[in-house]
Amino acid sequence: QVQFVESGGGLVQPGGSLRLSCAASGIDFNTTSMGWYRQAPGKQREVVAIIFKSGKPHVKDFAKGRFSISRDNAKNTVDLQMNTLKPEDTAVYYCNVVDAPYRPWGQGTQVTVSS
Numbered sequence: 001q002v003q004f005v006e007s008g009g010g011l012v013q014p015g016g017s018l019r020l021s022c023a024a025s026g027i028d029f030n031t032t033s034m035g036w037y038r039q040a041p042g043k044q045r046e047v048v049a050i051i052f053k054s055g056k057p058h059v060k061d062f063a064k065g066r067f068s069i070s071r072d073n074a075k076n077t078v079d080l081q082m083n084t085l086k087p088e089d090t091a092v093y094y095c096n097v098v099d100a101p102y103r104p105w106g107q108g109t110q111v112t113v114s115s
Contacts, residue, residue, distance in 0.1 A: 002026035002103040004095050009109030012085055020080040020109055022095030029076040033098035036069060036080045038091035038111075050098050051078060085113045 008020040020036065035050035049059040049069040057069045066085075071078045078095055092108040 004103070004106035006093060006095055006106050006109040009093060009111045011112045011114065013115050014086060014113055016085050016113070017081070017083045018085065018111060020082065020093055020111075022078045022080075022106075024076045024078070024095070027097065027103065030073045034071060034078045034095060035098045036078070036093060036095050038089075038093045039108075040088075040091040043091075045094070048093070049080060052098075082111070085111075087113045089113050 003025045005023045006020060008018060010018060012018055024034070031053050033050060033052045036048040037045050038048050039045040047060055048063055049057065049067055051057045051069045051071050055071065059067055059069065066083050068081045069078065080093065082089065090111060090113050092110050094105055094108040096102050096105060
């Protein structure tokens, strides 16, 4: 059974930092490219960053220079370090595979950036 458990979200002031973590189970993690996604209220889910099974990262333009993605194949985890957070980063953040089809989505972790 595939499961993703996201954690690390919270309320942070603009300019602050958070580190999100995703624990994956039920997949061959070492051979799977993983991604972080987010969905803001009233908006479609979008890709934030992906990390290929090779370990090569790719961060979307809106997050470049602020966010970084990493993975630990020994722990089956993928992390998202978010710095210099902005109010527009407020969303529920999820992890999932990169290559279709997506696996069942976890509950996500809420990130709220507000003063």
